[in-house]
Amino acid sequence: MTLTLAILLAGQASVPPVQNAAAAPATPAQTIEVQGAEPAPPAPEETLQRSSITGDIVVTARRRAESVQNVPIPISVVGVKELDSTGSFNVARLQQLQPTLQFYSTNPRNSSVNIRGLGAPLGLTNDGIDQGVGVYIDQVYLSRVAVATLDFLDVAQIETLRGPQGTLYGKNTVAGAINITSKAPSFTFDGRAEVSLGNLDFKQAKASVSGPLTDDIAIRLGLTTTDRRGTVYNVATRQYVNSQDNIGLRTAILWNASPDLSFTLSGDYSRQNPVCCAQIFVRNGTTQRPLNRQFDLLARALNYEPPSRNAFDRLTDLDAQLNARNILGGLSLRGEYKLGSGTLTSVSAFRFWDWLPANDRDFTGLPITTLSQNPTHQSQYTQEFRYAGGGTKLDYVLGLFGFYQDIHTTGTQRQGSAASRWLINPSSALANDPSVLDGLTASNDIRLKNFSGAVFGKLNWKLDDRFTLSPGVRLNYDDKVGSYVSIVRDSAGNLVPYTGGTARQAAQRDAIQPQSFSDEAYRAWNVTYDLTGSYKPGRDVLLYATYAHTFKSGGLNLNGVPVVNGVVQTQLAQIAPEKVDHFELGAKTQFWDRKATLNVTGYWTSIRDYQAVVNNSSTSTLRGYLANAGKVRVRGIEADFSVRPSERFTFYTNGAFSDARYLDFKNAPCPPELSGGGTPTAANPTIGAPGQPGTNSPIVCDISGQWLPGISKFAFSYGGEYNLPTKVLGQDGEVYLGVDASSRTKFSSNASRSIYTDIAGYTLTNARAGFRTDAGLNVFGWVRNVFDTHYYEVLATTPGNTGLIAGNVGDPRTYGITLSKSF
Template identity: 80%
Template structure:
């Protein structure tokens, strides 16, 4: 799909870069005839290699979506953007528990942990964002989004093993201009955007933007009468550009973003039998407690969750970017401070029963980054050299509290105490989690033009990581009495089955790592580029800040550290244009091997069934991607992009077992246990899932769309009517770290349409998303206690509305 901007530019009938009045470097003014012959694709300008280049000349699989495509397709955050890009995946049960993956790599489902890094870097105006929570917020005054696939650590500040998403905001303008947009739709959807820019003096310009989005929730909570999983977002951004001299530009930017919805509910999907005794599984337990779920059909979109729900998510910051023309290149400095304030409330038993009445992990984070980068050129070569520093301070103060139904649901079925509600009612864990994280790197990339057609591009990165973290979980019963790590009464031993107290302080991970890559590219003609890449890189190691096993009262601190992932990546690709550049076809094939993959594991040597974060043996992801776009006439354009992805755990012998092989009495070590999904059968301590799927990846994924436009005059305004549609399809994928017969999500297709009239500065259109009202799940999840309850996130139903925008 990668040149999505090429294809989406065709879909919109204009180049996103042309709309921003940017010109590819080295281009001279062209005659109207030359413009007519040129495809839109050839005008797409990107900065993927830290300089302006035409997208088709960059030997990196890349997609670009411009401002007009973002607006016309309703792609106002990364979650929406994934519908336009087959190998970009976004999964979220709430902003903190979110992951952005490219080609299925980055942060596997279920790995939310303060102590590890993301594998996909998110950058806004060249500032690295360490939390994926930013991806859930609305794009604000954005000019374009570039998505780079594959390792990018020798070009970007923070190391990224799976790819990077680079978001560029609109720059302050020395010509007064502005834009406003209003959208209304069903479910009470209201969205407003406005921006204004202009000069403050001969050498100073400013831009200010604001956006607001609200929508009624898609799920009715009958326990409260409220619609939950709503949207309630606001964003502010300002920037001042000072042309300090002919050779120096300084840009000071600041932003503030807030979400405060009643969110995020995961609701009943199905019951899938486990190996727990039948009288301790969901049907028997709910019958004993006289409980009936609000609906057994998740697409009734009702629930009865009894705990508070909230997803308050606030982030913002300030950055200063300086760009100095120096010698034969440009020296860039980017200094930034970011903050993140997360204030959640969740219902983690996914029912209307008082099992887990509180499960919240409010977090505060401060982040500081400094990058210096020099992009220069000489005779027959150009290069980028950089130094990057990153410091992050995180403090999480979590709480988990059990309710009166917890004993039945969570205690060992053989324990007589499981029938005593008072054992776990009021049991509370107060968690204090801290991390101080420093990362520093030197990186560089050289492009050596061996001949006019052949270029070699080696890259190198030297990286140092220093992480120090603490995890303290203090557990008390309803009377405030401390639950000890080990020993004590039978009642306290039962309480530890539900929540294990533990503590470790000042655990440290420190390591040097070296990354390198080499790309060879060959351009036999103006319209064809062939390239091959090998990259050896890593994802930083880290710390287990969600807790580790406790054996006989001893905290297993040797398991607190996680080794880095070691990545070998191979890629072949060709970019081509033909038919007078009216058609674009880009192909790529890749093969990625990761050793010491960071995953949830079980370790039989600890004699515990507790899952924790550690390193699995090896995974492999390989695939083929194709992007095709065509504009046979000025009135019609279309695109189709596809990806085939083959993925598996090559070696993962100590994985947690799926629910159908869990919950029973412990089988002898090395035994496969009893019949899956049959109550009362013994369960293996660990499962070997080598050869199985990775979570979240479809074998097949496509995006496709078309637009037809007709010149017209409406109310004395010259413009055009247009009819456009886009869709994305994906095949079945697993939604559990260890693939389960209960948590595969069936493939689906989402189709969107729009019809409108536009001029150079005005656009009015009606739109419908998920036009055929497809029922589908974004996520499925197993629930605590191995009771067989499967919960999930139903995707949005059909939505529709009207958008009107005006520029001046």
Template identity: 75%
Template sequence: MSLPLSLLLLASTSPLATPMPDPQAVQPGPGDQARTEEDVQRSSAAADVVVTARRREERAQNVPIPISVVGVKELDSTGSFNVQRLQQLQPTLQFYSTNPRNSSVNIRGLGAPLGLTNDGIEQGVGVYIDQVYFSRVAVATLDFLDVQQVETLRGPQGTLYGKNTVAGAINITSKAPSFDFEGRAELSVGNMEFKQAKASVSGPLADDLAVRLGVSTTSRRGTIYNVASGNHVNAQDNIGLRGALLWRATDTLNLTLSGDWNRQNPECCAQIYVRYGPTQRAANRQYPALTQALGYAVPSANPFHRLTDLDAELNALNEMGGASLRAELDTGNGTLTSVTAWRFWNWGPANDRDFTGLPITTLSQNPTKQDQFTQEFRYAGEGKGFDYVLGAFAFYQGIRTTGVQQQGPAASRWLINPSSALANDPSVLNGLTAENDIRLKNFSGALFGKLNLKLGDKFTVSPGVRVNYDDKVGSYISVVTDSAGNLVPYSGGNARQAAQRDALQPQAFEDEKYRAWNVSYDLTLSYKPSRDVLLYATYAHSFKSGGLNLNGVPVVNGVVQTELAQVDPEQVDHFELGAKTQFWDRKATLNIAGFWTVIKDYQAVVNNGANSTLRGYLANAGEVRVRGVETDFSLRPSERLNLYVNGAYTDHEYVEFGNAPCPPELSGGSAAPVGSAGGTPGVPGQLSPVVCDISGQWLPGISNWAFSYGAEYNAPAELFGLEGEFYLGGDANSRSKFSSNASRSIYTDIQGYTLANFRAGFRTDDFNLFGWVRNAFDEAHFEVLATTPGNTGLISGQPGDPRTYGLTLSKSF
């Protein structure tokens, strides 16, 4: 995708022009000076955006961190009701999901490996809601609930936000309880039976006590039709509740008690036939020959017909909630904050792991229950010429996953070599069952500090450090039995048991431990030559926690390779140069940042190629590098028009990964001699290399070029006696080609695409009615492409949403 350099004039503090901050966008702490209405009006006129990225209230243009901010008005008007939608407004934010548990949130292409489900591994982008850390990225699939503002911090944030923020952090702020009575209701309807309703109300219960309640519900018919069940699958079915109490206990102490509950329960998530990509497996063991032998054909070979015939149950029950207590005490020279939280996550899935309408894998599910407890103490103080943040953080997580996979009557013919008589005996694998028990206890503790030392009026030096300790203990047990309930041994046995073991490998390891100390530190130098110009340079050393492979590890000759159970932490060195500028009386904002990130011991996914519960495990690649330039540009020449352009160029590669898994076109055949490159790629019957050197190749999920851009124009008008304005807006995002496989494959590159959205309506201060269309040009595109187990050459995928349209009505009071 070739794009002119001039289009690099893109976004900074907000992807949506110049969002006007609400007076309650960030509630000041007891020690903060209250913002008057005059301050708010002046701030709005100057296109200011207020953030809490450094754990204090600041103008975004004064913070030496690349930040994208989306306020409540932009979230509502663009239909960005979850992180997946939010990525369309922010070119360096990527979200990939085949189901809520198997999701990745990445920034600048870094964060978590695509396609990995592993309880013992951490994410690389921290998600925080009201200062509470969410340890599992499944929260990113839930609807935003009564949200005021979303800040996306790009680059390592390990000092203030802790471990596992090597790529950045998403800081979400909910609307706070108000001491003035207020409320809002919104209703949206659209094609594909889309229905969404949101409501919130807030007000005082007493002179010193205020409450806020919010509810949101979303439903939509699935985007894929299952001809086998007669149902539309990959649907939406979300509901969320949130409540908060604010108690002004004294003039210097505020207490906020919050609670929430969210549930998704759609018939989801199907990945459907995309294409056949030949591997090096014997031709009679690849997809065309196997389907012919079983008399099977997919409903359509065109994935954008959106048809499937998956025969196993599909479900994606995702339940999450919790409670938190935040205390803020004004000490005179600063604010002492305590955040105590408990979170739970219940995951109840059902999948079709053979990706066909054949009864190969008839049952596949790994339900999990997780609880986490966090406690943070933080003191933000200031003195003459400096300010600082000191804190301590503790985290505990308990996980229990109990999975089951069962093979069906077509499994023998699909999985066993046709030259064996066992392939024609359905009873060999029919009813073969693996029952998994996965457990993890995860503790983390940290001490941290950040100093901003002002050397004169223009120059600031900001060092930071965080010391972190991790303690993880995990177990993985997989018991495999045949249809009669007989145990399948780890090794040995008869030919029938060997074939069963090739399909589902039993194994066990218990009380595997990972314990380590790590230190993160950073140094930022910032220079402010004038009111509207900020220059900064940052070096950060951070890490992503090591962990345990709790999907199982390879078994060689009956021996469980427990030395592969532990995964080393990623070590990150990051350099950044940036400039934040405003001009034309702050009607225009132009920010630019250049970055260079090197990760040693990068946690990369490795697939073993079998059709088993061992879907993948992690190994450490030697080194990866991501570098690039981001620019953000927004302009508001008048009250009638605002526009923005955000973009990024990202260069990315595995610098050193000599023992990587091979792509499907170099897999499936008999093992080539060690060190050999193997036979011709994509030709059946060839020898396959044991490992592949993918040094110099792309990382998955990253486009070289990504852009988001949009504009809105309004004109004064009167409608039904209401004084207001008509408006017309549009936004779009474009990205170039990217790889969708851990080792880049000729079969799994996703071509670049552009998604355009439009809206038009009438609004007043408290009323809004508008029509909208998303993916207006019905761009056919894939969100994910994936190789399926067994090296049969079947490539599955998840098509993105087609064109959708509808109407939204909202009213505030």
């Protein structure tokens, strides 16, 4: 097996960012070539060795070797073999191997990657704030999580770092990071080809080749393509939707300019162009709106019925165009220079993202919202310098990081002929006039210029053979300038005013509120610091403790702010940073002659000024907006266990207990069962019962003590593989059978927990069986979701408080065959 390990955690001589094989399915152990973050050119590979029985991994970096069990950081590592054998070709699949990782997506832009329930609030998309989980490809930070929806491209290894990062490299992230390391160019010719076929017209191909161009220059080329029929049938357009249509290309050139200097130039391009993304009818939950303004009676008035009220019939009738064209790419240049007792590394990169969507945001087959899209072009430039050096007692990393991002989004929302009847109170004569809202169009122009710069450092001070102190610090500056302009016109092209006007214009403004603000700026300095102490009482035991004080950058409301009496509330355009205090205790152990590994971590994370959508008494009747909640706490225990009693059998299980709650959130938006009703007055202050039609609704809801969305109290992944030596058609090899499963308990799918949007726990089981040879041939059959479990990935409330709940159904049972050959 060949893996590549990016020691992206700053290339420390004593702390490579690898934890253990328990975080992923255990695999046959071989000598593995590893690309280090701070190698000594001209041979930038470090040697990572794994004993064939014990699974002990040793990294040789800058004249020093360390077992991964000596790393006082909780990190899950998945190599290329695990990715290929389990079919984990994107982050959505990867989360089934890692119970502390959560990924949710209704389309590439509306995606969130969380670790331990933290990162970005579920369902909240706003370009004016940073993500809490950093995604890195070959040491380059990616500012938008849309890349997580694409196929992994010629990947060697993926590391998921849990807990705050920032004193070692790159962008500050409060929840963790996903480091994706591509396969490196090789000075010996090698290659690999893989083809997979399956049901739902699934077709996937991967290929890579590498070799020398000269004695000092090597190149690598990689390609991946995936195509699959959609899992939901649209009876209106007579086509399957939520399909897959991905292609990716990558190349890298390594030049060993001298014994002490090397450069790696990399370029990649990925395109996603599926018929996507449909959220379909799940249920109707009663709200406090008058009954004649709720889904069933509104639909009856328009002679409408969904094609099915059972989401697992996988039917929809969305009448608006669907598209999710997602294009990402970029160039990077990494230089590594051996200087003195350490290595100086420079990483320069340019990246771009083009997003061309089309959505049906009324979630029905009715012409209510006929166009809803926010196409965007984003570009970013990053520059990082690191110097990693040290000696016997001390080693350190010093770094500079600069980031610049430019975003331009031009959105359009257009209402259709059914909008008046659906959105205007039936007691008004305007509700029966389709022309009031038909053709009403909002044209949005959203811009952001975002700069972030930092200086950071990390020190490892070895007090003696057993005890090490590792302090770190980061000084960060953020500068964001943004604007939001929404111009609303009726079907005749007449402007809808911010306030006043006719009753007709007031109804139009209730449907889409025009507003504008420009040159809003957020600028701030912040300091991050952490301290880790590690103690090694014996060869196979490591104990460690960490405290980190960090932050998530403040930002801007680029989805708009409330408008009160025609005045845009620009004082609400800025969002303060999240302030994070994180505590962690961990133990890494091996026993049974290192055939078994057990690592345990306990953590407690408190966040003040949590960034979320809020309401308040003066503005919430018009619009919720992004601001800061009071306090959030996430605490839990994680355990990773793997055992390899012989070369024939491996087994792993990873588990996580999480207690993730809002401790103080008194000004939250209310869930649908407490929304849509009248406004309390002095004459009628009574709030109705949840889901009671025609009653008053609270202005805000206190959800202190409730669950954070998207995270289960218990989550597990587990599995194993058994192999048996044999000969097939004269080829020596082994037959094998592998099973992997993941289980999670109930979780909330709404920022304010609702009786309508809890998702029941479920278990997904995957299996594979095949034959592989030492010569690199591997052929196997696979089944994903063996028991055809019905489950929801995401449930969402829909606009207007009609009670309609839409959602994404998970994949049904899929099966197929894969053939691969390495050479």
